[in-house]
Amino acid sequence: MTQTVAQPTGLDGTAGRRLVILGVAASDCHVVANQLIAYALRGQGFEVVNLGACTPVEEFARAYRTHPEAEAVLIGSLNGHVHEDLRDLPEARRSGRIGCPVVVGGNLSVGSVKDPSSASRLYDLGVDLIVEDPDDLPAVLDRLRETRAEEARLARSPVS
């Protein structure tokens, strides 16, 4: 928890403010890690809209509507039910109701022996990134932000 995040440069008009939406998947009540991650991200200067435990995709989408400047939606899941809980995610991504990157982390399949297809099934649902260690989140968010800035720059440059 000692990394420092890139300071906002004002490129995208949101100088001084980096906001993320955080929550735990719909059938999951494990809230301790969620509260620690919120605390840590706030300590690193992020504004965290923490929706807490048991958050359906629809509630993430509503939060995104209120905060369209969000850099990412961060979804934790510890009970192994993440695939069923994110069943409505493809529609929310397609329609743009969640228009920022979606990052998932936690314990992503039932049982002590992990299902290797778990990650690919999440990407199929519209998850952009899977994070193993919550301490990596600031660096991951920095990378996502750089990618978005680069995409915005390319979109502005004339097509040759």
Place this chain on the structure above:
Amino acid sequence: MSPSSAAPGVLPGLRESAAYITGLGKPTVAAVLAGARDRGRVALQPRCGVGGHAEMKALLLALEAAAAPDVLTLTIDSHTRLRRFDRAARTLAARPRDLNGYPLVNHGWRRGRELNEAVGAPLEVRHGSPDPRALFDVAVAGGITSFEGGGISYNLPYSKDVSLMSSLAAWEAVDRSCGALADLGVVVDRELFGTLTAVLVPPSISLAVSVLEAVLATRAGVKCVSIAYPQGGHLIQDVAALEAIPVLARNHLPAEVQVHPVLHEFMGVFPRQRGHAEDLILYGALVARLGGASKLITKTYEEAAGIPGTRANIDGLRLAGRANSPLLGGLLSVDRDRVREERGWILAEVAEIVEPVLARDRDPAAAIVEAFARGTLDIPFSASRFARSAIVPKRDAEGAIRYLSAGALPLSRATLRRHHELLYGRDGSGTPAGSPLADLTRDINYFPHLFGEEPM
């Protein structure tokens, strides 16, 4: 949710279910617990639940054949816990292995009976539902004689948006059914989930919540109460908390009610290495014996990785069973003076927390709801919006769990001073360094840290 997909078949009435249980030819959970207590032995119980019916039956048979636990479990999946029966049904049809428990409501009461008849040990349903009425009805029809939870302890750690008033009302309905079953000659054990969010729960919070739920349950007619306490990791504190349970029962519950102390082996972050995990499992079982628990809920060496496989579950039960050995009697001791002192403080704290709620000349459920809204009742790390979670726990230098902040709990100045002194030293010289978050993280990772395992 249509009734047909939630509960195949019409449920039998309570009278028919009571007759079925009486004729089942095996003891109830309450009888098993009373027998264990009379013999001075800790009864053992695993957690176990898988999605498919055939797989669930095979799991129960394997556990009974290899480890013969005193009580067996149906752990229920989290869709069912939240009454998302359609999601449970969909996952059950498509990928039953993706369920983290047995969806009993979807499988239905006849399959519950089939499981019950397959094994000799009585069954308990363990879940996490703020509104368990449908699940309870199917469980009883299936002949299950122990049902875990309560209107506080299965709401605040498990849901975000369910009001305490509604969960307390739903659980009152369950407790009244238990009273009706007792009138029909079947005593259902109601285990109260004092473990709460399972992370750094101060003993007096766990016990205060259980006392309140036990008062409500016994007023509704429940005749057997198991008060579960989560092992915190400090020997004196854990033994003292278990020993406080019979005293609290005498102070607050009717004399004719059976009350059993239950220990949940450590529920927080487990060490990853098998040897370390097994040390902790054996330690928990010894604490249960020293504290006079009637029952122990076991863990496994796969705890750090997720829900355990059958082999690990069997090994966890067998290891915990070693703590019951008559050979150990002379080896086991604990500093009784320190236990007595700690127990005295725990009892005083519980009294300070529950007496303002129970003393009011009004409906205790309404008093509980109001106290949580004001923060005079509270739990750390609540998943629910209906508790403030202003309590901040912290381990003292010995590893016992203390209040760094007691929020708005009505604790006396003497109690608060003691917690402050235990955390900071009498002269304040032991002021902990480091950030509050780093301290909290280290306290949560207490056992992996103690064994020198690298943080995840």
